[in-house]
Amino acid sequence: MAHRLLSGAMTSTETTHPNTAPFLSLEAVRKTYPGVVALDRFSMEVRPGEVIGLVGENGAGKSTLMKILGGVTRPDSGTITVDGIAHDGLTVEQSIGSGIAFVHQELNLFENLDVAANIFFGREPLRAGPLSLVDRARLREMVAPLLKRVGANFSADAPVASLSLAQQQMVEIAKALSIRARLVILDEPTSSLPMAETEKLLDVIKGLKAQGISVIFISHRLHEIERVADRVVVLRDGTLAGTLAKERINHDEMVRLMIGRMLKEREKAGEAARAPGTVALSAEAIRTSTYPDRPVSIELRRAEILGLAGLVGSGRTELARVLFGIDERLAGSVTLDGKPLNVGSAADAVANGIFLVPEDRKLTGILLDLSIAQNITLPNLPAHARRSLVATGAELATAEKQKKNLGIKAPSVLTRTGTLSGGNQQKVVLAKWLAMDPKVMILDEPTRGIDIGAKAEIYGLMRALADAGVAVLMISSDMEEVIGVSDRIAVMHEGQISGILDKDDFSQENVLLLAVGKKPKLLQAAGGLE
């Protein structure tokens, strides 16, 4: 029944709908959290059949906006109007009832069930009779038109586990359509998709638009937004930085609105360009298990922050894991200070002063059940022991010193790290390495999920490390961070370093071009190599 109603609603034309009235609008919406204004004086409208690109750096207020639209959070003030009826805030039921559907970055699918079962999970058509068996034939009938509408190239019987990520997203979108969605919000849908898959998804978005369904497309990949959006809404620091109409949508405009503030910082960092240090760690033609057919080489220099950019799945984390000895090195050689180095385990790496701040803080970075002090001394416990017995005094002294140096906010060094905020947990990870003598520091997404204040402190720490002569490798997917913090940027593409950018050539565009395996636009190309 659901899809029959829908098919009635989508007989509109496939062009944009400039004259249609908005069915959803937000006006002067404000939302604060203790100490933070997450969203302020924010207004926007959504018209049927419109694709809105929503961009903004991390922390700009996108998530808060999504929570308000989804009915998870109530705004402090402002109105949300749906079909002419004004609300102070939506409940989850009202949000669903208004036809707002979400497709999150992390998909909510049962991989062990087939497509049809996923789309109508919990709402399966049942056969008459006491056993309430699922009416498979009817289910398939209901699913078929939905799959057709998302342009699916797979069958309703296919197990979800056998589908590619883009196909799984199609299933999610079909699920959204099955509940009569009028607005589908896609949150970073392409961030983990390979190129070809991304194309498919962009086609699906165009298809939805043609059926009169509105889409809010959140992405950091500006060129994708350029291609599909009718309008772009830019958020910055919780406020509307600007709206770009179709003809004004271009990369530079979006960046200007998004990161105006950041560009200035970048120039500042540019002034402090320094002479590169000598090579500390050098990896020569090593191979990782993820890309066993592709040798990768990289040099980390002393007193330098080397940013390592690239798309998710380009092999950055795997490279870090091999350098740190967690994964096996399949081929190639590594030298430290010019001497050959054989790192067979993380313990070997640590013994040689090569430290890693891993991507997944809670699973691998710290032990949530141990205290701050126990976490900090864990890699260097024998130095805090006498005759193999832990010397609590020495341990606490080290921990107190690091707590003070890094400004870890906690009642005491005996506090369980699990109770700390993300930023403070990350500082504990850093503290355990800083308490030792780092030669090479690898940081994998060091500021992911961390509030802005702590972010700045962590940038400061990385800079201080580099100033002290440490070779720093920072893996990051946050473009502004990579550009703002690095001294040089290496970019990975499908398991290999596709290029290294010097400070003069830093730009989002260049990083992106290298990340997708294309040639960057270098200044030197125009001015000639020195």
Next chain:
Amino acid sequence: MSKKDLGLLILILVVGAVVTAINPRFLSAINLANTSNLVALFGILSIGQAFVIITGGIELSVGSLIALLGTLFIDFIAVRELDWPLAFVVIIVLGAVIGFVHGWLITRLKLQPFVVTLCGLLIYRGVARFYTADGTAGFAFGQNFPTLEFLTAGRSYGLPNSFIALIVIAIVMWVVLHRSVFGRYLYAIGKNEEAAKYSGIRTGRIIIAAYVICGVLTALSAIYFAMYTRSISPASHGQFYELYAIAAAVLGGFSLRGGEGSLVGVILGTVLLQELQNLVNLLGIPSSLNFAVMGGVILIGVLVDQQWGVFRARRRMIEATRQNVAGAPAE
């Protein structure tokens, strides 16, 4: 002593008081000596088990090992007439080697502890039965080992020497578990092996060491059990002892997921288990109900402990929300 351990101690005292009230023989010298001897024998192997459980592993072959190593020990000194100190060393080394093999299979070949030690349980029992051709290993009439017998089954100052051995072992192992670098590593690995590895700990070696410790303590208790029963029929000797050890650890507050538990806890767990066995005897409960009583008490104990944990977590959460009214972070 943690709150958990204190609770267990109080439970032991309460049960003891009730049993004494019904049957005063509970506190008789002979009963206490007997029970403390059993506590010692089971305590030693439970400590070994605890070291494995703390890493998140399990050692199921303990009972079969007690049968195999006990049989070998008696055979060495009674039939092959080895010097008993030599036989003693051989058995301990054998226990260490077996523990090493288990640990190696688990860490290097990535087999699950349950599977490895379950196979051990079957293999060692089978080998023990084969070795004696399903007969009974025992001493010939008139064979005596005065020093050995004194050390294992004798008494000093009214205390069974086995119990004194337990106290010494418990103190040493308490220091190892709760004060040493190795002990800290064990807890870290039990809590989160990956994170421990990322902190530069050689987790494989530490886990192997835990299985070696378990093997050595099991071998030691195998000798004690052999000298206590003095004759071994390998088909039944030591059966279910691994479960006694696991039960003692669980009662003592160990989590089978690893990373939790104290040495005092496992000793108290052993004491409670032996007290329950004793209770069944002294109160005239049909001995066929022995296991049922034990199982029932463990279940109730674990339930109470778990519910208490849930209650505390809820209270902590309510407090946290009160302190931080709008806890949701911005983005």
